[in-house]
Amino acid sequence: MTTETGTRSRRDVLQAMSGLMMGMFVSILASTIVSNALPRIIADLHGSQSVYTWVVTTELLAMTATVPLWGKLADLYSRKLLIQLSLGLFVVGSLIAGFSPNVEVLIASRIVQGLGAGGMTALATIVMAAMIPPREMGRYAGIFGAVFGVGTVAGPLIGGLLVDTSWLGWRWCFFIGVPFTLASIFLLQRTLNLPVVRKEVHIDYLGAALIVGGVSTLLVWSTLAGQQFEWVSGWTALLVGAGVVLLALAVWVEGRVKDPIVPLTIFANRTVTLTTLASALVGVAMFGGTVFLSQYFQIGLGKTPTQAGLMSLPMIFGLLVSSTVAGQLITKWGRWKAFLVAGGVIMIGGMLLLATIDANTSVPVVSVHMAVLGIGVGMLMQNLVLAAQNDVPAKDLGATTSTLTFFRSLGGAIGVSALGAVLANRVESLSAEKFGPVPGGQSGEVPDLALLPEPVRAIVRDIYATATAELFLIGAPIALLALLAVLFIKEKPLKTLSGDERLAAESQVAAAH
Template sequence: MSRRQVLQTVSGLVLGLFVAVLAGTVVSNALPRITADLGAGQSAYTWVITAELLAMTATVPLWGKLADLFDKKPLVQLSLVLYVVGSLLAGFSQNVETLISSRVVQGVGAGGLTALAQVVMAAVIPPRELGRYNGVFGAVFTSATVAGPLIGGVLVDTPWLGWRWCFFLGVPFALLAIALLQRTLDLPHVRRRDVRIDYLGAFLIVGGVSALLIWVSLAGKHFPWASWQTAALTGSGTLLLAAALRVEARVPEPVVPLDVFRHRTVALTTVASLLVGVALFGGTVFLSQFFQVALGKSPTVAGLMSLPLVLGSLLASTVTGRLVSATGRWKRYLVAGAALMTTGLALLATIDADTSVVPLSLFMAVLGTGVGMLAQNLVLAAQNDVRAADLGSATSVLSFSRSMGGTIGTSVLGALLAHRVTAEPAAPGGGDTAQAYGTATADLFLWATPFALLALLAVLFLRETPLKTTTSTERLAAEEGEKGAEADQGARDDSARHLLPL
């Protein structure tokens, strides 16, 4: 592929990743209007978000394994088509049942885009050059996460658009991504006759993950944390995942090859990604609410106040990516990023309803800078360490860990935030709601800080290895060649042993 084709391919993948992340965040401010228009209750309010998140997170490992077995180009296009179909069905929904079902389709497509975008990148760009492009991916991921609620609020408040455009908005971007990838993405066909899909392992993984995701999404809202529902969901989820581990250890083509966790880098980056998800999503997803309730800002102004976080991530990920590509060194940036993320969360733990815009913006910029240096380079370190044949599975495991961590962080910290706001005593002289949200949000960042600190510890134990200078496609061809040579040598040895008595 020429450099122009690579840039166009990256543009298509960036558009796909943007709409995938946006799908999970853009509806948050629009949900009250959606449920009112469709005549739905509180349970539907929750499931409109949970259904998409559940489908996306649970299917990420499956998409990653499919990328190791089949052609990547039709897979990423299929995920984009599923996203478009789900979005159109959601936008035209006339009842809440159709809306929730379409969100599942949308989530499956988003899961494919989340897993496959970075796998395809590694197939056309060697790790040594991948840093500069990963910086763009990191910035897009953070931007879509933070800007989603703002975009949703603006669409709902615009009379000639409305909530349905929360779903229609990503369709033209997804169609453009399909066109760009069709024109420019040129990958060799994967010809494997011995493909065996691990259906049982896939079923057990999706079932176990779904049970745990439903628990963390609904506990504290629809039933107490200490309840029979908690025992049933956690027990069934744990049993299903334990059975999945047993199956994955025995089948020839596991959905998640357990061998990848023997790599120290993959194991530690997986743990770090989970912790980053908890700290980042659990901390930042409630910033818009803090700006509006505690500081009294409009939805549009609240979105603009998030810009220091987005710009910090954009600048840090772009500069760090170029430095990684130029020097081939990556661990120092992971350590610095984790340290800055921890510092940013600790600083945000000091805010309240009286904090001025300047220090608040500075604290967010520190957090954004840390996230920009850390998030995507964790993927780069893991991709550089595994066999090309397992690259899809390893990449999807990291994406899954970050999404799972985000779900846990949002649900658990959100429940703690709601409890803290309710328990906060009314301040004399009025203004109690703003002060309660200010204090509760600061506590939320304080609770998120230890998770970032644990991510820093995980990163410190990583062993830095030189970045490879060949793409995963070239590495896969070399691995297949070595496997063929070993098979030929084994056949010759068998023939020699057979002829020896003569």
């Protein structure tokens, strides 16, 4: 047993991480590669602004909802097999999406992709914690954060290039990940060797169903309110009431079952509570703001999908550099809180800068604003997970990691859905001001600038630019709340044993008593 749980060489860890990182990159890419292609996809499939939001939200929601389940399964079955299974689901979802004949099939395929991405997102961090001590985690977490960041923002560039390549088209946004995912499954088979420690685990399906049901109901409400019915209406009362009741029941169930999906006991740990809150808020700010930037580039600034993708590069570099440098410095110095605080401050600055954009903002200015936001998010995201993992017993590593990932993705899903609804409402009201009521009622379809006459095109660009800037103005106070949560986290020295080593030591102590 000592050879399996003993300290691994850096070469062994990097080899094992190669397949892990490739799988992680592809699953993150799936969430973002469609963002630049969406205006074209939605126009081709005749979808509305609400559908635009749902293509992103359904994948995020499925990923979010299943993260805790994958975390539980990791305590029961082979973590290696589960990662390969999640990648297999991802391949199936990608193929369905690529052949979608309409928006309904596309949304269904995004759910399947989300199931796979949820497994990859949860299990990658659990496997890393099992192999690597927190004191060394900064170095690897930097790589992990960089992969996450590059996947998050490189997607739009790749998607834009594919959409603008006439002999490929938007369907290849889904097909392109398939060979890389299959390569990741093969690499994991060759390089990842972990002990299977079977524990008696009861999966709380009722709790999972209540959490998913409650969150989904609130997301449906935030997407449809102001579009299909008024914000203050009977439908709002019904949907919000049902969502709150379902989530209250979920909390009640989670407090009573033997193996809850989200163990409420871990929130007795102050670090876990604060990092969870900060992760959720970072998710709202990051996903909620950045998902709609590519739409701003294409409709607000009149750029092609490829140009829009290239305009995403400053955020990639900001994330890549800050995540990697912060990780290396944390490993060198053993201190992490200063990086979290600095990341929070810089993220707020990025949000406020992006709140100043309009249809006439120059590309270099937008690029600087995006780089600032990327630097802030890069310093925050993965280091929040590190802070929590360092402060819990090894037996709670899986639950803590999946809970943090769950709330970050949940924040992202809520951010995309709620801010998407705000954007759709703002576009509608600004359009009504400029053009008057639409003949035959509001169509809500995302416009194709190429089909509009020049005077109308200029007004439409201004409408979308104004509405997008307002999203970042909403995102700034959310980012401020994340910073406040980080300020109250108490810094503790980083542990020098890996998760598997700590678990073995804890088991010996328990046996001795």
